[in-house]
Amino acid sequence: MSSALWVSKTGLAAQDKAMATVANNLANVNTNGFKADRAVFEDLFYSVELQPGAQADQVNTVPSGIQLGSGVRLIGTQKVFTEGNIQATGQPMDLAVVGAGFFQVESPSGETLYTESGQLQLNAEGMLVNSQGLPLVPAIEVPTGSKSFTVGSDGIVTAILPGDTLPSELGQITLTNFANPAGLEALGGNLYRETIASGEPTEGVAGEDGLGTIKQGVLEGSNVQVVEAMVSMIAIQRSYEANAKVLDASSSMMQFLNQQV
Template sequence: MSFSQGLSGLNAALSALDVVGNNIANSQTVGFKSGSIAFADVFAGSQIGMGVQVSSVNQNFSDGVLGQGNTSLDMGIQGNGFFRLTDEAGRAFYSRNGQFKTDANGYIINNQNMFLTGYQATGTPPSIQAGAAIGPIQIPTGEMMAKASDSGTMRGNLDSGTEVVDQTANPFDPSDANSYSSVNQVTAYDSLGNEHTVNVYFVKTGDNTWKAYSSDTTSPATAGGDVTYGELDLTFDASGQLTTTPASLNVQSDSWKGANPLDFNLNMAGMTQQATETAMSSPSTNGYPPGLMNGYTVGDGGQIIASYDNGEKQILGQVVLSNFTNPGGLSSSGNNCWQETPESGQPVEGLAGTGNLGSLYGNKLEASNVDLSKEMVSMIIYQRNYQSNSQTIKTQSELLQTLVNLR
């Protein structure tokens, strides 16, 4: 019996050393999760055990340390969750290795050419649509489409000491500087991305009363062929606060170079009238011209954001994470990936930071969670265990030899 006990001990120690060796070998593998071995004794109808057996090899899914990534698509997870990957056949795999790149078609893949999945942004401008299906994320390389200005803002102060303009004697005329008190500019864009310069003229018509006029100097005519100016009455109280509501100055123009005409409102709420010089604070509109992609980054939370040479940014996709009721029940498939099993339960998918899913960080990589010091100590212990079991076999052999030599 001692032979079988010792032999089972040798096998168990060898299996334990295999687990330790695998941990040490993968101590520098991104996202690797260390394993640990569990033993159980063996009985066969006797009070004296028959030895030992390996009951399971478990994986430790605790977090590895986050380090700096090497590319703009590197990602790291802290807390619960896995990246969801699919192969060419559509089979799902799960990994903590956040080393990603793009293939020839712009799809985000790992080093084993599996596709990273999430939500693809669609529409113009792109956005994540409610109820979107989870699938491979593709980074488009085309030009960012222009967006026509459909709103804008202009805020600032009008000098209360400005002389009143007699509009009866001097009706408003952009070519006559005596017919207005001051002028400011704001840039707008049409549906093709053509830049328009819009002048906004202010005319003081009396104490605490002003008129504002808009004129698109790039394409001044409207569809009727005549120049039309937007007009707004501005009234202020004795403290210089604007009382006009709504304070919206309309901007219109004719079609230019094949684009749709401009037609939007400038919000002037917040204008003041004080005894200081007239000045506007960065008037702006929400349009922009087309742009070429400069690059992209993964934001904390898994949003993939592209930047363009027109100064704009837009979302391209959203990475999702998957988690399981029992991650320990996942089946290891190699390449630092796992697959779903009945013991793991079905995956629960969602955005990082929601539910019981952990956090996702861009330009970070999760290191292996192997503790080399602990593994070296374990290796010494299992080596001693192996030697001790071999000694029981040696002792049993010597006892049998003694019995054989009895005469």
């Protein structure tokens, strides 16, 4: 096979994956707490036909040599954990982290998962849960008939219980951060799982030790920049077309050679 055919093939495959990444970003432009992905590529190994610095003669050396690349490959998709736009909802159980930090929820298997979506609700037992019904960690129970549900910037939850006139503290929502948030495993449903790459979670009080603060009555929207994504899509399309033209040109060259020899 012609080396140019193989190189252009890797280019087509790489741009297809890059387009899939952009498509996923645009599909989630209205997903609360969604963090955009970016594709990371690297060039493949080189065929060295003449080593740089090789002896050209008894006095001189080759300045650059001959090194032919073999294409490109995807080595990762990286989550970009910049903040999304804060959208006011007026709902008391809608929360957003302003700054670094994740909310914690408990999966049905008892595993702790992490999310930046603070769209909370109450389940049948009065526990604060996320949109999938997973309870918040640490658990917060809001008694039936409570009024004036309030969450402070430090995560302290208060409400006026039935029969009372003054607010009572129901618990405190803590936040978690990681040394490398991009290393978290994305599970879908705005949920992430700890991995070796992310490092161990560091739990703390909102507003302390580098953690962000909690804001009530708002949600953090997707951090996808639509215009930037559209520009990337156009660039990827042009690159895909260029690789396809290289593929076609290389095929034509081989066809010409077969016909003439």
